[in-house]
Amino acid sequence: MMKTRPKTLxxxxxxxxxxxxxxxxxxxxxxVRQGKAKLVILAADASDNTKKKFRDKCATYNVKCMEAFDRITLGEAIGKSERVILGLTDAGFAKSIVQSLTESSEVEYID
Incomplete structure (x- = not known):
């Protein structure tokens, strides 16, 4: 599991x-089908069937799909109960989250 990224959450x-x-x-x-989703985030602890379904669907419709955090962390980040799948419909938010999940900045981990 990846380290907690407060900026992403x-x-x-x-x-x-x-x-x-x-x-x-x-x-x-x-x-995703309507082209409204800019980014799909899957919980790392989602079932294999769910992961495959969304990866395949996102690939078909050319939507970026990332796996991050677990269902509890995703739910807490948005003020809800456990969430396995999130979809971002805003390109700005999607870009910001992709950047924060993919950058390997050492600065974030300094105590």
Whole structure:
């Protein structure tokens, strides 16, 4: 499991409050099909079937799909109960989250 990234989690919270984040299998799938989803985040502890379903669907519709955190952490970040799948519908939030998940800045880990 990856180290906790507070910047990523707070960005998810901001996206939720801004109404630019959706959750739930069917809702996220619909957004991917309609081209509204800019980024899909899967919980690391999602089932293999769920991971495959969303990876395949995102690949088909050319939507970036990332695996990060666990269902409890994702839920807490957006002020909800456990969440396995999140979809971002705003390109700005999506870009910010992709950058914060992929950058390997040593500065973040200094105590």
């Amino acid at each position: 707070s960005t998810l919270g901001m996206a939720m409050r801004a109404g630019k984040l959706i959750t739930g299998d069917e809702t996220v799938l619909k957004a």
